[in-house]
Amino acid sequence: MTVVPETMMAIGWDAPGGPDVLRSETVAVPRPGPGQVLVKVAYAGVNRPDVIQRQGFYPPPADASPLPGLEISGHVVAMGEGVLVPFVGQQVCALVAGGGYAEYCIAEAAQCFDAGDLALDEAAAIPETLFTVWHNVFERGMVAGGETILVHGGTSGIGSMAILLGKLFGVRVIVTCGGTEKCAQALAIGAAHAIDYKTTDFVEEVKRITGGNGVEMVLDMVAGDYVARNLKCLADDGRHVTIAVQGGVRAEINMAEVMRRRLTLTGSTLRPRSKAFKAALADEIRETVWPIIAGGELRPVMDQSFALTEAGAAHARMEQGTHIGKIVLKVG
Structure with a gap:
């Protein structure tokens, strides 16, 4: 005993x-x-x-x-x-x-x-990253196999779990990272594309990668002024899911764009x-x-x-x- x-x-x-x-x-x-x-x-x-x-x-x-x-x-x-x-x-x-x-x-x-x-x-x-990613990407974000998503912080615990789960369930994951080394690591983990946000405009790069179509979902850990840029990365009927506010709690967005393109903005915190x-x-x-x-x-x-x-x-x-x-x- x-x-x-x-x-x-x-x-x-x-x-x-x-x-x-x-x-x-x-x-x-x-x-x-x-x-x-x-x-x-x-x-x-x-x-x-x-x-x-x-x-x-x-x-x-x-x-x-x-x-x-x-x-x-x-x-x-x-x-x-x-x-x-x-x-x-x-x-x-x-x-x-x-x-x-x-x-x-x-x-x-x-x-x-x-x-x-x-x-x-x-x-x-x-547990923490699995619960967070599963709920926010596959439940709140309603991502299905064959879709493409954008994940900020691709080499973080959350980002790496999103890549791994995406691979398992047939989701193409584009990530942003700070620096060429982190981009290389994200690709090694299994990201379809890794964008160095320090040297590249991720909005333009997402547009290029997706042939102008945009992504079905963005998993956002930055908030702040990233939100308006994230919305530009979304395809029509796209979903924007915020799980952290490292860039600030306030964002200014064009609500006419949200209506016209039928975008969904949501988010969650797990602990409470x-x-x-x-x-x-x-x-x-x-x-x-x-x-x-x-x-x-x-x-x-x-x-x-x-x-x-x-x-x-x-x-x-x-x-x-x-x-x-x-x-x-x-x-x-």
Whole structure:
């Protein structure tokens, strides 16, 4: 029987700030409630929302851990009331609402996936980007095989997952990247085209690549003044899906163009969504994508692994923007 300690090491901060504010602390090990499991964390994924939370701009939901960390891998060590699967001892990865930067983390049983033979660093790098891309590209964006999409940040965790899923489901993915090296990496991952936004007008390049037809969907992580440019990349009846606002929260667009060309503008954030929504999304992913992962046909693009105590260095790397794929923290 696994003995769960009373306290654990976790990563927190005294006040919002740069990567240097992250420091280790000793906190109580949480106890799983109904429908929850306690996972002894092996690895935790590092995501842009973690950085924004550390900066003081993305507070956790009221019922979530105040600690950062939205995806984990490890072994189940305790089960809450009503949980049958996953069971104690099972190797899992999970989407969590917070608390991943710690030795133990609570996960909703419905948001856990059997990690099977996956390497645990790779398992921790999957849930957040998989949930985000599946929901925003294939559900909100209604993308179907044979269509072409534009994804900004092609070598990010989200961008690389969009490329990988696009390849699996017959979607042609055009990406933007900063620099020739990142463009080469995106092409190696499987992008159909990679546009260096530092030297090329991506609007004109998308027009050239698509023969003037435009793309069926744009996955936008920039917002701000990119929105009006993105709309110029869309074909008639195109869909524009925003999942981050790194370029600013305000955009000025021509609504007559939206009407005339029947464009759809939407977006979402994953963390505040209800447990019921995330459970339903997890069920769909289990049916559609997880068998492909279990069969070894999809693996995340991995960048670098840092020790949990080096979380500040991991955040610094993400903020530098030089990473290719996913950054993870080694916990256990």
